[in-house]
Amino acid sequence: MNEWQNVYHKAPGYFLSISHENLIVRINDFFLNELGFSRDEVIGRLRVEELLTVGGKIFFQTHVYPLVKMKRSANEIYLSFLTKDKREIPVLLNISIEDFQENYEIHCIGLPISRRHNFEQELIEARKIAEKTLQENKEVINARTELERVKKALERQLRTLSQKNSHQIELNKVLSHDLQEPLRKIGIFSSMLSGQQDNLNDKVLETIDKIFESSSKVRELLDGLQRYNSLDSKNIELTEVDLSALIQKIKENFSGFPNLAIVFEDQTSVLDGWRYQGDNNLLSSFFRELLTYIIRYKKSQVDFLTIKISADIIKSNVYAETKDQYLYENCLRLTFSSDGENVFQSTPTFELFDRSQLLDEKMDISLAFCKKIVQMLNGTISTQAGKLYAIFGTIQQ
Amino acid sequence: MTASILDRNNVTISGQGQRTMLMAHGFGCDQNMWRYVIPEFQNEYRIILFDYVGCGQSDINSYKVDRYSTLDGYAQDVLDICKALDLKDVIFVGHSVSCVIGMLAFIQNPEFFGSMIMIGPSPRYINDKNYVGGFEQKDLEDLLDVMDKNYIGWANFLAPVVMKNDERPELTKELEESFCSTDPIITRQFARATFFSDNRSDLSKIDIPVLILQCADDAIAPDSVGNYVSLQIKGSKFIRMEATGHCPHMSHPQETIRHMETFLYELYPMHQQ
Numbered sequence: 001m002n003e004w005q006n007v008y009h010k011a012p013g014y015f016l017s018i019s020h021e022n023l024i025v026r027i028n029d030f031f032l033n034e035l036g037f038s039r040d041e042v043i044g045r046l047r048v049e050e051l052l053t054v055g056g057k058i059f060f061q062t063h064v065y066p067l068v069k070m071k072r073s074a075n076e077i078y079l080s081f082l083t084k085d086k087r088e089i090p091v092l093l094n095i096s097i098e099d100f101q102e103n104y105e106i107h108c109i110g111l112p113i114s115r116r117h118n119f120e121q122e123l124i125e126a127r128k129i130a131e132k133t134l135q136e137n138k139e140v141i142n143a144r145t146e147l148e149r150v151k152k153a154l155e156r157q158l159r160t161l162s163q164k165n166s167h168q169i170e171l172n173k174v175l176s177h178d179l180q181e182p183l184r185k186i187g188i189f190s191s192m193l194s195g196q197q198d199n200l201n202d203k204v205l206e207t208i209d210k211i212f213e214s215s216s217k218v219r220e221l222l223d224g225l226q227r228y229n230s231l232d233s234k235n236i237e238l239t240e241v242d243l244s245a246l247i248q249k250i251k252e253n254f255s256g257f258p259n260l261a262i263v264f265e266d267q268t269s270v271l272d273g274w275r276y277q278g279d280n281n282l283l284s285s286f287f288r289e290l291l292t293y294i295i296r297y298k299k300s301q302v303d304f305l306t307i308k309i310s311a312d313i314i315k316s317n318v319y320a321e322t323k324d325q326y327l328y329e330n331c332l333r334l335t336f337s338s339d340g341e342n343v344f345q346s347t348p349t350f351e352l353f354d355r356s357q358l359l360d361e362k363m364d365i366s367l368a369f370c371k372k373i374v375q376m377l378n379g380t381i382s383t384q385a386g387k388l389y390a391i392f393g394t395i396q397q
Numbered sequence: 398m399t400a401s402i403l404d405r406n407n408v409t410i411s412g413q414g415q416r417t418m419l420m421a422h423g424f425g426c427d428q429n430m431w432r433y434v435i436p437e438f439q440n441e442y443r444i445i446l447f448d449y450v451g452c453g454q455s456d457i458n459s460y461k462v463d464r465y466s467t468l469d470g471y472a473q474d475v476l477d478i479c480k481a482l483d484l485k486d487v488i489f490v491g492h493s494v495s496c497v498i499g500m501l502a503f504i505q506n507p508e509f510f511g512s513m514i515m516i517g518p519s520p521r522y523i524n525d526k527n528y529v530g531g532f533e534q535k536d537l538e539d540l541l542d543v544m545d546k547n548y549i550g551w552a553n554f555l556a557p558v559v560m561k562n563d564e565r566p567e568l569t570k571e572l573e574e575s576f577c578s579t580d581p582i583i584t585r586q587f588a589r590a591t592f593f594s595d596n597r598s599d600l601s602k603i604d605i606p607v608l609i610l611q612c613a614d615d616a617i618a619p620d621s622v623g624n625y626v627s628l629q630i631k632g633s634k635f636i637r638m639e640a641t642g643h644c645p646h647m648s649h650p651q652e653t654i655r656h657m658e659t660f661l662y663e664l665y666p667m668h669q670q
Contacts, residue, residue, distance in 0.1 A: 020648065021641050022641050022642050022648075047614060047641070049616045053543070054532065054533075054536035054539055054540070055536060055537070055538075055539030055540035055541070055542055055543040055544075056539075057616045058532075058536075058537075058540045058543075058592075058616070058617060059425075059540060059543045059544060059547070061616055061617050061642060061643040061644070062424050062425030062426070062493070062643070063425040063426075063547075065642065065643075065644060065648075066425065066426045066430055066644055066647060069644075069647045069648070070429055070430070070647075077547060078543065078546040078547045079543065080543065090546075120546065124545055267602075270598040270601075271598060314504060314505065315467070315469045315501070317469070317473075325463065326461060326463040326464035326470060327463060328467050328469040328470070384506070384508060385508050
């Protein structure tokens with residue numbers, strides 16, 4: 001052993017070199033003795049991670065190695081080594097990389113810092129307590145301000161709501177009675193007129209037909225509006241929803257349609273014990289409305305229509321409407337698709353009367369109706385690439 | 398909106414080609430870690446790199462604890478970028494935890510993704526009944542402890558250290574950029590979101606071509622985990638690399654590039670002409 005080797009092996013510090021394969025290629029006697037291994041057990045056999053605690057191992061692979069590789073060196077890295085008899089030695093390391101033609105070596109020098117480590121441990125504990133107190137203090141103050149703000153916002157919303165409610169009742173009355181009555185009369189008078197066919201010429205008869213046609217359009221519109229509007233007065237009854245049973249019922253509702261298959265794929269069972277809580281009646285209305293819509297606007301060249309409904313669980317931010325609020329919870333996602341080019345290829349707006357979807361010149365409230373139900377059940381609705389997605393969140397009672 | 402997302406996530410776009418490669422870094426790093434592999438692909442692909450909020454050069458003010466306390470918030474970063482750049486059918490390349498983040502994003506919006514390359518994926522790090530993730534709960538507490546100790550006193554140890562490097566002056570500029578996340582609280586949160594996640598049930602939902610690259614002796618995502626992932630993702634291609642460790646794209650870039658190219662050429666043969 002020459003003079004330099006002597007210093008390398010006996011100096012009171014840890015010398016360690018690692019190959020690009022992560023294997024230990026060089027280590028000094030002083031370090032080896034502390035670790036309790038023999039030279040043969042270590043050189044070319046152990047990877048550096050095998051000498052570290054598990055936390056150190058992860059930290060080395062995720063932080064230290066990438067850092068050294070990118071920056072060529074890293075200083076004052078704390079890692080805990082494990083001796084052969086599983087004793088921990090806290091070590092402070094300086095690390096650098098040396099490149100060769102084909103590969104590289106990583107050199108480390110370390111100092112054991114057991115006593116300093118104890119002191120640091122105390123510092124960390126103290127800092128944690130201080131940070132926690134500070135944080136809690138901050139949180140309490142923030143929570144109080146937030147609560148005050150929310151209370152005010154709630155009051156404002158309640159006021160608008162009660163105002164809207166009285167409008168709602170008024171509107172319902174108008175829709176179900178005041179507007180229906182004159183319409184009924186137009187109907188009666190028109191039939192009276194057309195009853196006197198012999199006295200009328202063709203021109204007048206044609207006009208009467210047009211009056212019939214227009215008034216029936218208005219009636220449909222009114223019925224739709226009333227149906228849409230009456231959703232507001234529905235109370236939500238939460239129960240555990242058995243999707244398969246529900247869709248079975250829906251299938252029976254649609255069994256009268258020729259050349260139609262409804263396929264249901266349930267993938268919600270992947271999460272044991274998770275059950276969707278919703279309102280069976282509202283969901284039924286949702287399914288019926290949407291399926292009728294898909295059937296009504298299917299592309300005419302399709303001879304046989306298959307509508308696929310699949311259900312899965314997806315993590316979704318429940319604060320869809322609140323800015324910068326995040327809470328990811330399991331939600332029920334229903335995906336509707338049908339074969340061929342379908343009505344969701346063009347992105348509908350889900351507005352009350354979506355004029356872009358006027359396929360047979362009738363105004364259709366179906367999608368707005370569906371959207372309203374989804375919203376009542378704390379969800380969102382959207383279309384993408386020919387599929388319709390309805391995501392239902394959890395509902396707080 | 399677009400500009401602010403690109404700014405927020407420090408999105409950088411390079412290369413040229415019909416297809417787009419979106420590369421997502423793992424826990425503890427930032428987009429710089431891809432630098433050894435991207436030159437090989439820049440002639441044939443448009444390459445998009447980014448930093449998750451809270452990492453690298455991202456806008457740290459956009460960090461919201463609630464959002465980033467689970468991997469879903471990180472997946473939202475990926476989706477935001479896809480949306481902002483109007484991406485379709487991208488080749489998503491994820492390292493480590495980004496494989497799961499990419500999966501979550503795919504499940505939300507499959508339209509954005511065409512295929513996935515997963516480097517060292519793990520759907521769950523903690524052992525469970527009939528599942529070997531490689532770690533126990535207490536191991537991860539130990540990791541948080543090590544991280545704490547690396548931040549005390551020299552809180553910014555990961556931040557730039559100005560060093561003289563006369564032999565390679567081009568490195569000096571890089572040294573001035575911070576490499577990893579420098580905020581200990583954010584890094585802790587990211588560690589928690591990563592190592593306490595369990596996304597095993599999501600694997601079967603991935604129905605696009607997937608390549609899984611598994612390193613030999615990976616201390617973070619062991620062989621058994623990679624194997625589990627490949628069995629759960631139907632039709633995925635599983636490759637055991639000669640490369641060791643957890644970052645083959647840094648330690649063994651040539652081998653990593655070779656496997657990626659083979660996979661991509663099989664998938665998109667048009668590129669060969």
